[in-house]
Amino acid sequence: MTGAVTKGGRYDVAVVGGGHNGLVAAALAARAGRSVVVLEAGPRLGGMATLGPRNGGFDSAGAAHLIDGLSPALVQSLELQRHGLQFAVSTLDDVALLPGGELLVVSGRDPEATRRSIGRFSPRDAERFPEFEARLGRLSAALAPFLDRVPPTLRFEEWSERLEYLRLGWAMRRLGRRDMRDLLRIIGMNSFDLAEEVFETDALKGLIGFDSLLGNRFGPRSPNTVYTLLQRKAGTIAGRRGATALPKGGPAALIEALAASARAAGAEIRTEARVAEILVDNGRVNGLLLADGSEIDCRTVLSSAHPRTTLLELVGAGQLDADLVRGLRHARGEGGTAKVWLRLGALPDFGLSASDLGRSRLVFAPDLGFLERGHDAAKYGELPDRLAMEIALPGLADEHQLGSESKPVVSVTLANVPYRLRNRDDAQLKQALVQRTTAALADLAPGSGETIEAVEALTPKEVEAATGAPGGHWHHLETGLDQTYLLRPAPGLAQYRTPIQGLWLCGAGSHPGGGVTGRPGANAARAALAAAKTGR
Amino acid sequence: MTDSHSLPLAPGAVLEPTPFHGRTAALNLVNAWERWQGHTTVTTFLSPEDEYFATRTAASLYDVSPMLKYRIAGPGAEAMLDRMFTRDVTKLKPGRCLYGPWCDGKGRVIEEGTLFRESAESFRLNAAEPQLHWLDACAYGFEATLEEVTEEIAGLALQGPLSKQVLGDLGLAEAAALPFFGLGRFGFEGGEIEVSRTGFTGDLGYELWIAPDRAERLWDRLMAVADPRYLRPMGSRALDVLRIEAGHILVNVEYVGANHALRDSQTRTPDGLGLGWAVDLRKPGYFNGRRAIEAERAAGGPKRRLVGLDVEGRKPAHGAWLYAGRREVGQVTSACWSPVLKRNIALATVEAAYAEPGRVLNAEIYYVKEVTQGRVDARATVVEPRFYQPAHRRG
Numbered sequence: 001m002t003g004a005v006t007k008g009g010r011y012d013v014a015v016v017g018g019g020h021n022g023l024v025a026a027a028l029a030a031r032a033g034r035s036v037v038v039l040e041a042g043p044r045l046g047g048m049a050t051l052g053p054r055n056g057g058f059d060s061a062g063a064a065h066l067i068d069g070l071s072p073a074l075v076q077s078l079e080l081q082r083h084g085l086q087f088a089v090s091t092l093d094d095v096a097l098l099p100g101g102e103l104l105v106v107s108g109r110d111p112e113a114t115r116r117s118i119g120r121f122s123p124r125d126a127e128r129f130p131e132f133e134a135r136l137g138r139l140s141a142a143l144a145p146f147l148d149r150v151p152p153t154l155r156f157e158e159w160s161e162r163l164e165y166l167r168l169g170w171a172m173r174r175l176g177r178r179d180m181r182d183l184l185r186i187i188g189m190n191s192f193d194l195a196e197e198v199f200e201t202d203a204l205k206g207l208i209g210f211d212s213l214l215g216n217r218f219g220p221r222s223p224n225t226v227y228t229l230l231q232r233k234a235g236t237i238a239g240r241r242g243a244t245a246l247p248k249g250g251p252a253a254l255i256e257a258l259a260a261s262a263r264a265a266g267a268e269i270r271t272e273a274r275v276a277e278i279l280v281d282n283g284r285v286n287g288l289l290l291a292d293g294s295e296i297d298c299r300t301v302l303s304s305a306h307p308r309t310t311l312l313e314l315v316g317a318g319q320l321d322a323d324l325v326r327g328l329r330h331a332r333g334e335g336g337t338a339k340v341w342l343r344l345g346a347l348p349d350f351g352l353s354a355s356d357l358g359r360s361r362l363v364f365a366p367d368l369g370f371l372e373r374g375h376d377a378a379k380y381g382e383l384p385d386r387l388a389m390e391i392a393l394p395g396l397a398d399e400h401q402l403g404s405e406s407k408p409v410v411s412v413t414l415a416n417v418p419y420r421l422r423n424r425d426d427a428q429l430k431q432a433l434v435q436r437t438t439a440a441l442a443d444l445a446p447g448s449g450e451t452i453e454a455v456e457a458l459t460p461k462e463v464e465a466a467t468g469a470p471g472g473h474w475h476h477l478e479t480g481l482d483q484t485y486l487l488r489p490a491p492g493l494a495q496y497r498t499p500i501q502g503l504w505l506c507g508a509g510s511h512p513g514g515g516v517t518g519r520p521g522a523n524a525a526r527a528a529l530a531a532a533k534t535g536r
Numbered sequence: 537m538t539d540s541h542s543l544p545l546a547p548g549a550v551l552e553p554t555p556f557h558g559r560t561a562a563l564n565l566v567n568a569w570e571r572w573q574g575h576t577t578v579t580t581f582l583s584p585e586d587e588y589f590a591t592r593t594a595a596s597l598y599d600v601s602p603m604l605k606y607r608i609a610g611p612g613a614e615a616m617l618d619r620m621f622t623r624d625v626t627k628l629k630p631g632r633c634l635y636g637p638w639c640d641g642k643g644r645v646i647e648e649g650t651l652f653r654e655s656a657e658s659f660r661l662n663a664a665e666p667q668l669h670w671l672d673a674c675a676y677g678f679e680a681t682l683e684e685v686t687e688e689i690a691g692l693a694l695q696g697p698l699s700k701q702v703l704g705d706l707g708l709a710e711a712a713a714l715p716f717f718g719l720g721r722f723g724f725e726g727g728e729i730e731v732s733r734t735g736f737t738g739d740l741g742y743e744l745w746i747a748p749d750r751a752e753r754l755w756d757r758l759m760a761v762a763d764p765r766y767l768r769p770m771g772s773r774a775l776d777v778l779r780i781e782a783g784h785i786l787v788n789v790e791y792v793g794a795n796h797a798l799r800d801s802q803t804r805t806p807d808g809l810g811l812g813w814a815v816d817l818r819k820p821g822y823f824n825g826r827r828a829i830e831a832e833r834a835a836g837g838p839k840r841r842l843v844g845l846d847v848e849g850r851k852p853a854h855g856a857w858l859y860a861g862r863r864e865v866g867q868v869t870s871a872c873w874s875p876v877l878k879r880n881i882a883l884a885t886v887e888a889a890y891a892e893p894g895r896v897l898n899a900e901i902y903y904v905k906e907v908t909q910g911r912v913d914a915r916a917t918v919v920e921p922r923f924y925q926p927a928h929r930r931g
Contacts, residue, residue, distance in 0.1 A: 318678070323824075
């Protein structure tokens with residue numbers, strides 16, 4: 001070491017990345033009495049959640065415009081409400097948009113409205129829907145406790161591991177014979193087949209299919225999309241399981257609440273502090289080297305960066321076993337989701353009142369075949385002619401999200417987007433996404449096309465560039481069964497612990513995955529703190 | 537009439553000849569062949585005993601061309617191989633070779649073999665089983681290129697106490713003077729020959745590496761001095777006795793490589809194979825399996841260990857079960873009567889608690905008694921597995 005190294009401070013715990021999982025981990029470690037620093041490479045906090053345009057009236061836009069699974073235990077233990085977390089809408093309605101202007105409403109608040117709406121398409125489906133929702137609710141509730149727990153290893157000789165399997169087995173057993181059989185039958189199925197079994201209404205099936213694949217590069221016929229659907233439904237937000245909520249002030253406000261909670265507990269948060277290397281001495285963490293040449297002195301590092309970034313770039317393959325490196329390299333995680341924001345001069349007409357529109361999550365996925373064909377195109381590097389999408393107008397129910405020009409901002413999340421457009425560059429993909437979205441909007445909300453004042457978009461490659469997560473995938477890595485629980489992010493790394501003593505993975509690449517849940521961050525922080533206590 | 541169960545006749549030979557085939561075939565008087573990595577190699581030319589004694593008392597030639605060879609080159613090759621091998625590759629100088637194991641992340645031996653450092657940035661790895669897939673996994677993150685060069689290099693092992701003189705006869709005195717585990721390239725017949733002072737017999741010896749189109753010329757030059765030096769071509773049967781005497785382990789005989797084993801219980805860590813000496817925990821860099829090996833050592837070492845056995849009587853203890861009293865504690869993996877030692881020796885894997893030298897076990901040996909199975913119980917004493925280590929091998 002030369003004298004050029006400047007001291008970056010000494011901490012018990014350093015957290016790499018200021019996304020929501022990093023902030024959760026930092027807040028928990030700080031609350032446990034550790035001195036903590038969060039090192040965010042970029043100029044702002046929030047990682048993928050707050051990505052988006054900042055100027056031109058898009059001030060509060062953030063990629064995670066709706067939240068569907070923030071761990072309730074975290075909201076409580078980090079006192080997020082005291083630190084400013086509020087929901088403008090705690091349970092949004094799901095509204096399936098159909099060509100020709102028809103709507104199908106699945107209301108989170110009003111079962112009767114749901115029954116009436118589905119009944120217009122199929123009285124039979126209207127009858128079946130409550131039972132279907134209850135069924136998914138029971139099955140996902142059985143999985144839910146495991147989202148907050150460290151996955152076990154396959155070392156059956158250890159009693160603690162056996163106990164965890166017993167716990168898992170007991171959760172299944174408690175479902176009762178009928179539900180257990182049902183869970184075992186459908187968990188590996190695809191959502192296409194499940195939806196086809198139960199319903200006949202295309203719009204309803206499309207909605208189910210869309211929820212099963214959003215965030216992943218899946219089609220409804222992709223294997224185990226029932227599992228991803230259950231995982232989505234297992235989340236609880238604002239007291240309701242499987243619901244979707246609109247945070248007041250947008251994702252930025254949620255991140256600010258997390259940051260405030262962390263700071264209140266004593267954590268220091270630095271932006272534009274890029275970690276260049278995780279220093280390893282004799283197999284254990286020996287500090288962090290920052291890009292500016294300074295060094296952080298710490299023995300515990302929680303990294304919310306992508307597992308590949310953390311282990312292959314910041315640590316380096318040479319410190320790891322080649323088979324572990326191979327497993328990490330094979331983990332799939334090319335993004336299939338993009339964002340488009342449109343600033344309109346007038347309220348778009350989706351056939352809903354302004355107040356209903358403000359409390360709705362609009363989904364355009366008119367049928368399962370539409371979704372599957374879209375996925376087919378995307379998997380061969382092509383952009384489907386019409387994209388499945390989720391639309392929200394956060395500014396209608398939350399004046400804080402109106403933007404600086406007080407014009408409604410339409411926030412669109414696009415599914416079935418190829419990570420790479422074949423024979424085209426990313427700028428052309430971006431242009432095509434904007435073109436497809438504006439065309440869809442003009443179609444779904446007649447007359448809105450002429451009112452578009454500004455458009456912004458965010459491709460998977462831009463997410464990758466902005467966050468450093470290779471692939472720019474929402475969940476860092478896909479959340480299919482082969483990359484979940486004790487296989488996430490890769491075999492041998494599922495307990496947040498890495499082979500480097502003192503280094504823990506606390507980002508979306510770890511169990512249970514992405515979405516703004518805070519769970520990977522919380523589970524990892526608890527595991528790291530427990531290990532420090534027992535000296536392991 | 538067609539038989540749907542019959543295999544179609546192969547359109548050509550299934551096995552490839554080695555570059556020395558034209559010469560070895562002419563001398564293979566009993567037409568005894570076997571397959572080795574897709575090639576035809578000689579089991580014995582006429583008399584395994586003669587071939588064995590030539591090696592122990594004079595010199596022999598053994599065609600090692602089918603051995604898999606990989607070239608690893610580039611500015612990151614040293615670091616890549618240092619991470620792959622349990623030994624310290626950074627200490628290996630150009631013009632030197634090392635022998636050692638490489639392990640997976642669980643510390644289980646994938647294989648062991650020799651590594652030649654041909655220059656600062658170019659190495660050659662010799663292996664019995666295909667390694668390209670593993671090398672590829674190991675190369676990620678390092679600036680190194682990989683190339684299989686098996687078919688580009690013909691190999692001939694020249695082994696035995698007179699091998700040094702034989703090299704001198706060929707005008708390769710400089711090569712003959714190579715130090716133990718030395719390596720060099722020398723002028724030969726208007727071209728080049730690479731010589732390494734390595735081998736599998738435990739005797740003084742060399743391995744000669746040459747372009748395949750010049751292989752027969754090398755053979756002819758060697759055979760021209762065969763009679764005055766009692767240099768004899770050798771087959772695999774004699775080699776097996778030689779390597780057991782030397783205590784050299786063989787993949788798929790003493791253990792199964794970690795990447796191929798169907799059962800975890802068949803894999804071994806370096807300590808379990810008696811290769812603990814080749815694990816360099818003092819080397820600064822990480823290597824595959826290091827954490828697992830350290831953990832195994834901290835937990836008291838492997839459950840089973842490879843040992844040498846000195847077996848009473850003269851029935852080779854092939855596959856013999858080993859007992860301590862009535863408790864079955866291990867099994868023989870390789871066995872032979874050692875003509876040079878006049879001892880009945882074996883390599884075996886036994887439970888660690890029964891592996892210390894001096895421990896006497898009971899070997900249950902089955903043998904063919906004309907057309908029936910015979911059985912004897914013989915005392916088997918645990919000894920160091922390097923049965924025959926003549927001083928002249930380093931001389």
